[in-house]
Structure formats: C-alpha cells, structure tokens
Amino acid sequence: MRGPRRTAAVLTxxxxxxxLLLSAWAPGPMSRPxxxxxxxxxxxxxxxxxxxxxxxxWWFERAARRGGDAPPAPADDAVRGGEPR
Structure with missing residues (x-):
C-alpha cells in the first residue's frame, strides 16, 4: 500500500x-479575472x-480496500520478536 499512499500524498x-506558491509569488496571474x-x-x-x-x-480508499494492508502484529509479540509463548 505504499504506492497508493505515496501517490495520494504527492497529488494532494x-x-x-x-x-500556495502561486498565490504568494505570482499574485498578478492569480488576481487576474x-x-x-x-x-x-x-x-x-x-x-x-x-x-x-x-x-x-476516494481513489486511495478504493485502492486500500482492494490491496489491503496486512494486519499489525499484537504488541506483545512485536516486542518479543514474534516468538510464541
């Protein structure tokens, strides 16, 4: 899911x-009717x-539902390195 997440972040x-940059440094064209x-x-x-x-x-949500992230490991297993009790 890194690809769609990264794409969504870059696009938005x-x-x-x-x-913002056009508004700050090019006010002329931005204020033209x-x-x-x-x-x-x-x-x-x-x-x-x-x-x-x-x-x-919407696109990212659709991609996330289709691809699906793997469920996170329980906190106690992650701390112990994933070894069962």
Missing part, C-alpha cells in the same frame, strides 16, 4: 503547495482543490 500535497468581470483566477483554483482532494481520497 503537490497541488496545494503549487496553489477569469472572464471579463468574473472572479479572479485564484478563487476557482482554490475551490477546485476540494473536489480534486475528494477524488484522490
């Missing part, structure tokens, strides 16, 4: 980081992150 974190008298580019870009992150979360 990367898009959010790109949005989308069309004529419409909202600035930053508003739909920020709002688009919600369905995008929901989609990535």
């Amino acid at each position: 974190g990367g898009t959010f980081l790109a949005f 989308v069309t004529g008298d419409g909202p600035p580019v930053g508003v739909p870009a920020g709002l688009a992150q919600l369905p995008f992150m929901a989609g990535v979360l």
Whole structure:
C-alpha cells in the first residue's frame, strides 16, 4: 500500500503547495479575472482543490480496500520478536 499512499500524498500535497506558491509569488496571474468581470483566477483554483482532494481520497480508499494492508502484529509479540509463548 505504499504506492497508493505515496501517490495520494504527492497529488494532494503537490497541488496545494503549487496553489500556495502561486498565490504568494505570482499574485498578478492569480488576481487576474477569469472572464471579463468574473472572479479572479485564484478563487476557482482554490475551490477546485476540494473536489480534486475528494477524488484522490476516494481513489486511495478504493485502492486500500482492494490491496489491503496486512494486519499489525499484537504488541506483545512485536516486542518479543514474534516468538510464541
């Protein structure tokens, strides 16, 4: 499950980081109106992150259900190195 987990983290974190960096260091394009008298580019870009992150979360949940992580070992077995009593 490391692959889907890593992919989900990179996708959501990367898009959010790109949005923050564009907002901080490129305020001109982010404050330009989308069309004529419409909202600035930053508003739909920020709002688009919600369905995008929901989609990535849905994809990750589906991948986790299909692949399934192995159940963790009981705490006392893990401490003793997995030897039975």
